[in-house]
Amino acid sequence: MIEDNLDIARDIADRVERFVRDQVVPYESDPRRDHHDCPEDALITELRGKARSAGVLTPHILADGRHLSQRGTAIVLTRTGLSPLGPNACNTAAPDEGNMFLLGKVGDELIKQRFLEPLVAGRARSAFFMTEPAGEGGAGSDPMMMKTICQPDGDHWVINGRKSFITGAKGAQIGIVMAKSEEGACMFLVDLPDLAIQIERIPNTIDSSMPGGHATVKISNLRVPARQMLGEPGQGFSYAQIRLAPARLSHCMRWLGTCLRANEIATDYANRREAFGKTLIDHEGVGFMLAENMIDLKQAELMIDWCAGVLDSGEKGTRESSMAKVSVSEALMRVADRCVQVMGGLGVTSDTIVEQCFREIRAFRIYDGPTEVHKWSLAKSIKRNWKSAAS
Incomplete structure (x- = not known):
């Protein structure tokens, strides 16, 4: 607790x-x-x-x-x-907040001093290298498909592979790289930039709040001291799980704040703008949208608090964080969409953050696991529990 x-x-x-x-x-x-x-x-x-x-x-x-x-x-x-x-x-x-949480939980004193302290002090940015190109059958929503490999070489490990959608890789000073060994997944801390990690491209994406974008990188014979592996070979997935649920929830927290602000802007606009003889708020079509926003924002807040309470109790919160991620991302998408609609033409311009909020939340429905993957995972747990109860 x-x-x-x-x-x-x-x-x-x-x-x-x-x-x-x-x-x-x-x-x-x-x-x-x-x-x-x-x-x-x-x-x-x-x-x-x-x-x-x-x-x-x-x-x-x-x-x-x-x-x-x-x-x-x-x-x-x-x-x-x-x-x-x-x-x-x-x-x-993200990803610094999640990386700080992970290193604070499992890093030894050397790891904390060398990699965690600069992050906490705000002197460095970091990147988490897990996702891989879909066209090569690599890890995406299913990390078990990981293709990047690591092999021991004396007191070092050598890593080769390609990663994609690596948030913040450009400009990062610290990297957490996941790769697969004979024992299973491994997690390494690396200093960046490194000539063995080359950024191939940074696509333009719908979101724009994450410095460095979401890069595709090639890792060629990256040598990492064995001392910079988190834990032991094969523990990478278990460490990723430590980071997973809190990082999902942190996204919900931050974007709830963004939607609260977007709703403030839309509400102010609706109470000032006049059309057809009265302010927009007095037209039911607009007033009802803002009322629905109030409901969805409160729903999101309560789901976040509930899941946070589960994590604080010491539970892993895997299912609970999936439920919160789905519920919050979908509720906030409705909020952001209504804010744009209330503001009409102004809502699709960059004159306010409402347009950016809409783009960010749309991406959030995919990042840290698409809604459909979380629902599929929850459905599997429902089936498991039913079979267990029936046996």
Whole structure:
């Protein structure tokens, strides 16, 4: 059972919200942003400097190294999500947040000092190298299909393979690479950039809140000291599971914040804009959409809190995080779509974050497992439980 430090979390969240609204939101129109927000990390460095000065950098990890409970983390990360730039500014963005959680749980002192500390301090970005190109039959939603291999060579391991949709690979200083050995999956910490890891392409994607984009990379004879393997050969999948459920839920937290802000913008517009003799909010077609948003946003908040409570109890939360991911991503998609609709032509422009919110949430329905994969997994568990009860 993890200590529930909600009073501390609420105090941190209030400070985070003030910072995001007052200091981060003005950067949403910064001309340095490109399709992946921060092309040379200059904007992130500037924002993190401001977050550090405000005392809200990596706010979910306390000064003594303790991690807030998942329920507390939800309160804080939702506030960082009030701007698409908020998670990058506060150092709560994916994949860094999930990587910090994993290394904090399973890393030894050397790993924590060399790789975790720079991440917590906001001096480095990281990438998680697991997904592989679909056309080559590699790992996607099914990590058991992994093709990247690793072989021991003296006091090193040599890794070869290709990875795709590796978020933040461009510009990252730290990588967590998954590969398959004779014993099973392995997980390695590597310094980046490395000439053995070459970025082949970075496709333009529907989302634009993750610096470095989602790269396809080729790994050619990457030599990694055995000391930089997490755990033992064959433990890679079990470590990935430690990261999996909390990382799914963190996405829900951050994008809930983004949708709360988009709904604020749409609500303000509906109460100011007049058409056909009255404000839009007074037209049932618009008012009802905003009422439905209120319902979906509360549903998402409660699902996140419920799943966070399960994780805080010490359970793995695999099924619960699947349920939360499906429920929250689908609810937030409805919210984002209605916000665009309420705002009409303005809603499809970049004059507000509403258009970006819609794109980000659409991608979220795929990232960390498409809705259909989670439903399929849940259906399998239903069948298992039925057979167990019937036997």
